[in-house]
Amino acid sequence: MSVKEIFESMEYGPAPETAAEALAWLVDQGDRFGHFINGSFTAPGEGFLSKNPATGETLAMLTQATQADVDTAVEAARKAQPKWEKLGGHGRARHMYALTRLMQKHARLFAVLETLDNGKPIRESRDIDVPLAQRHFYYHAGMAQLMQAEMPDRRALGVCGQIIPWNFPLLMLAWKVAPALAMGNTVVLKPAEYTSLTALLFADICRQAGLPKGVVNIVTGDGAVGEMIVAHEGIDKIAFTGSTEVGRKIRQATAGSGKALTLELGGKSPYIVFDDADLDSAVEGLVDAIWFNQGQVCCAGSRLLVQEGVAERFHAKLRARMDGLRIGDPLDKCIDVGAIVDPVQVQTIRDMVDGNTEGETYCVNAQLPAGGCYYPPTLITGLTPTSRLMQEEIFGPVLVSTTFRTPTEAVDVANNTRYGLAATVWTENVNLALDIAPKLVAGVVWVNATNLFDAAAGFGGMRESGFGREGGWEGLNAYTRPKGKTKPLTKIEGFTGEGSEAEGIDRTPKLYIGGKQARPDGGYSQPVFSRAGALLGQVPIAGRKDVRNAVEAARGAGGWAKSTAHLRAQILYYIAENLSARAAEFAARIDGLTGGRSGAKEVEASISRLFTYAAWADKFDGQVKSVPIRGVAMAMREPVGVIGAICPDEAPLLGLVSVMAPAIAMGNRMVLAASEAFPLAATDFYQVLDTSDVPGGVVNILTGPHADLAKVLAQHLDVDAVWSFSSSELSGLIEAASAGNLKRSWVNNGQARDWMGTEGEGRAFLEAATEVKTIWVPYGE
Numbered sequence: 001m002s003v004k005e006i007f008e009s010m011e012y013g014p015a016p017e018t019a020a021e022a023l024a025w026l027v028d029q030g031d032r033f034g035h036f037i038n039g040s041f042t043a044p045g046e047g048f049l050s051k052n053p054a055t056g057e058t059l060a061m062l063t064q065a066t067q068a069d070v071d072t073a074v075e076a077a078r079k080a081q082p083k084w085e086k087l088g089g090h091g092r093a094r095h096m097y098a099l100t101r102l103m104q105k106h107a108r109l110f111a112v113l114e115t116l117d118n119g120k121p122i123r124e125s126r127d128i129d130v131p132l133a134q135r136h137f138y139y140h141a142g143m144a145q146l147m148q149a150e151m152p153d154r155r156a157l158g159v160c161g162q163i164i165p166w167n168f169p170l171l172m173l174a175w176k177v178a179p180a181l182a183m184g185n186t187v188v189l190k191p192a193e194y195t196s197l198t199a200l201l202f203a204d205i206c207r208q209a210g211l212p213k214g215v216v217n218i219v220t221g222d223g224a225v226g227e228m229i230v231a232h233e234g235i236d237k238i239a240f241t242g243s244t245e246v247g248r249k250i251r252q253a254t255a256g257s258g259k260a261l262t263l264e265l266g267g268k269s270p271y272i273v274f275d276d277a278d279l280d281s282a283v284e285g286l287v288d289a290i291w292f293n294q295g296q297v298c299c300a301g302s303r304l305l306v307q308e309g310v311a312e313r314f315h316a317k318l319r320a321r322m323d324g325l326r327i328g329d330p331l332d333k334c335i336d337v338g339a340i341v342d343p344v345q346v347q348t349i350r351d352m353v354d355g356n357t358e359g360e361t362y363c364v365n366a367q368l369p370a371g372g373c374y375y376p377p378t379l380i381t382g383l384t385p386t387s388r389l390m391q392e393e394i395f396g397p398v399l400v401s402t403t404f405r406t407p408t409e410a411v412d413v414a415n416n417t418r419y420g421l422a423a424t425v426w427t428e429n430v431n432l433a434l435d436i437a438p439k440l441v442a443g444v445v446w447v448n449a450t451n452l453f454d455a456a457a458g459f460g461g462m463r464e465s466g467f468g469r470e471g472g473w474e475g476l477n478a479y480t481r482p483k484g485k486t487k488p489l490t491k492i493e494g495f496t497g498e499g500s501e502a503e504g505i506d507r508t509p510k511l512y513i514g515g516k517q518a519r520p521d522g523g524y525s526q527p528v529f530s531r532a533g534a535l536l537g538q539v540p541i542a543g544r545k546d547v548r549n550a551v552e553a554a555r556g557a558g559g560w561a562k563s564t565a566h567l568r569a570q571i572l573y574y575i576a577e578n579l580s581a582r583a584a585e586f587a588a589r590i591d592g593l594t595g596g597r598s599g600a601k602e603v604e605a606s607i608s609r610l611f612t613y614a615a616w617a618d619k620f621d622g623q624v625k626s627v628p629i630r631g632v633a634m635a636m637r638e639p640v641g642v643i644g645a646i647c648p649d650e651a652p653l654l655g656l657v658s659v660m661a662p663a664i665a666m667g668n669r670m671v672l673a674a675s676e677a678f679p680l681a682a683t684d685f686y687q688v689l690d691t692s693d694v695p696g697g698v699v700n701i702l703t704g705p706h707a708d709l710a711k712v713l714a715q716h717l718d719v720d721a722v723w724s725f726s727s728s729e730l731s732g733l734i735e736a737a738s739a740g741n742l743k744r745s746w747v748n749n750g751q752a753r754d755w756m757g758t759e760g761e762g763r764a765f766l767e768a769a770t771e772v773k774t775i776w777v778p779y780g781e
């Protein structure tokens with residue numbers, strides 16, 4: 001081809017990266033791998049082949065871990081953990097720094113091996129996966145260094161079981177391992193069966209860097225090995241990234257085990273293009289949104305929503321751009337789209353696209369290399385928001401598209417999904433972008449950009465995209481727990497007696513729903529007795545219908561989330577003031593209920609707690625993260641939504657206030673199940689709420705058996721989180737039932753809490769009451 005011809009067609013030739021070093025490394029390892037346990041590789045055992053998806057060639061033989069392998073790995077991690085934690089933040093930081101330096105030295109090897117194993121273009125593994133993985137380790141080496149000074153009340157969780165997917169093998173490893181090690185934990189990690197090689201290279205690097213034995217353990221195998229890790233009693237926390245289906249199984253499997261859990265699951269993220277957007281930039285953005293890593297990205301902008309007036313023009317530009325995408329050998333540096341991870345995944349994509357009968361399908365007409373797992377970039381236009389392909393994750397290079405007319409409709413369509421991982425907004429109008437961003441139900445929002453990641457910026461989902469954040473300060477909670485010993489909680493029972501109504505009950509409490517007193521739907525009540533057996537009152541037994549009504553009332557009070565923090569603070573002060581005016585009456589009530597003498601102290605502490613959260617309402621701020629990209633990432637704290645909370649029995653009034661106040665201070669709406677043993681303090685308390693300008697539906701109070709209420713709340717699809725501080729053991733029940741819509745749960749695992757002391761208030765409550773949304777905005781040059 002002459003230079004003139006090249007200029008005319010702008011064709012350019014291949015620029016292949018050599019695979020020689022990576023293949024030589026595999027040969028050096030004998031082309032067969034065991035597991036990495038306690039600082040060395042085990043002898044290879046029975047297993048499976050790891051193949052290059054671009055060619056179908058075998059790269060290595062991997063070992064399927066047995067139960068005994070998993071046991072040995074967990075044992076090694078357990079043994080190493082106390083020493084690793086005691087090494088202190090500086091010691092750990094030095095190790096992590098050394099590890100990262102070595103990763104950096106072997107960057108090219110990591111990149112080529114990743115591309116061989118996964119099929120992603122070398123440009124991406126070289127410029128994105130590998131540098132971001134290093135950045136994650138550097139960033140968290142810093143977190144190890146700062147831990148003692150900045151997180152003096154927190155300590156390591158222990159041994160973390162980490163299960164990762166195949167789309168970003170090394171990067172997901174870094175996201176999991178770096179924060180865990182920084183906080184003093186040790187890990188047992190299982191890479192995905194299709195892509196274990198860079199994890200094994202990382203293991204080799206750990207050995208070379210002199211990381212203490214047992215701190216990092218890597219076992220290979222399929223989902224069965226994942227299940228063994230999840231079920232293992234020697235593990236304190238599970239961190240999982242993968243499909244929503246498996247995430248749900250893990251939620252069920254860990255329910256009631258006391259294991260901490262974070263889940264980073266699937267998505268169907270909207271990519272919204274307004275008619276005033278810079279359309280060419282938005283098209284380029286889409287290339288990154290949906291063809292980056294062949295669309296096998298949990299936060300891929302896979303659902304295009306384009307404003308009607310520009311839709312035709314935009315789709316035309318997009319099709320033209322698609323025709324220019326270069327598909328082929330992932331080791332070629334000029335390639336845009338590489339191979340799909342495995343034939344199984346290609347088939348899944350094909351089945352989904354072929355099964356679609358709606359809209360118009362445009363498929364790039366390119367020559368796909370023979371013998372590999374390739375799928376052409378595809379655009380399906382003219383779908384409706386409810387079309388199957390608009391709702392289900394395809395996890396391939398397939399973009400689906402629909403149109404909208406107004407910004408309000410854009411938000412409605414964007415949020416019409418069970419997921420909530422990410423969203424992208426394109427507009428030249430800053431007012432519009434910053435008006436839309438808070439309305440999108442997504443853990444990450446990119447404005448005029450897409451698929452930006454950094455260790456400093458939290459990443460994670462809402463709804464069925466999972467819970468927990470990875471990265472930033474907010475990611476560290478998931479790898480730490482409060483210092484101090486825990487005490488088991490003893491079940492507190494209400495008193496029994498034989499007193500009768502004739503002894504003079506002055507009031508018949510009802511349920512408190514939507515700011516009004518409501519009779520229980522079932523029409524049943526139960527007696528409440530004093531220690532001496534005198535009848536103190538009859539409380540209603542709330543049933544399923546009452547819970548539903550309360551949740552509906554809470555949903556309807558969504559305006560509370562948009563009210564100003566200043567207003568919420570004022571209302572909390574007002575509640576405190578009104579409680580204070582009736583302090584003596586409440587103190588006597590508590591003493592009567594519990595048969596104790598600490599009523600006055602409890603009321604005093606409740607008033608103080610209301611003040612605490614009135615104070616926090618406008619001070620529990622978000623952050624602005626310095627990310628190494630043109631822009632800033634704003635970590636905004638948003639309310640979780642509707643929270644169902646089962647209140648403690650140890651302190652019938654203070655317990656309720658301690659749970660309610662932080663949640664409403666942050667803009668949530670509550671359905672509270674009052675203390676089962678001593679419910680009357682709560683039913684008196686709603687009169688205080690009534691006189692304190694709390695809008696109807698923001699706080700709803702139910703009475704009845706905790707186990708029944710907890711179950712209905714945890715199963716309810718319109719409840720976003722369930723907390724339990726009940727003295728009945730409900731943790732397993734709540735966590736298992738929460739798997740349905742993957743709602744957040746915060747349970748006491750049968751551990752007592754000193755409600756009078758510092759354990760009864762503070763950041764832990766505020767953090768549980770909020771979810772961090774990371775909004776990336778262009779800023780500066």
Ligand code: NAI
Nearest residue numbers: 164165191192222223226227242243246265266298393395
């Ligand atoms: P997957 O969720 O089955 O696999 C992810 C990891 O979990 C792998 O390491 C796997 O071995 C392990 N695993 C599988 N079953 C397990 C179990 N019962 N207990 C514990 N660990 C288990 O994902 P898969 O099958 O590879 O891909 C299927 C679909 O999942 C994709 O088409 C995509 O829609 C979604 N996916 C989402 C990812 C994300 O980043 N959110 C990543 C990978 C897949």
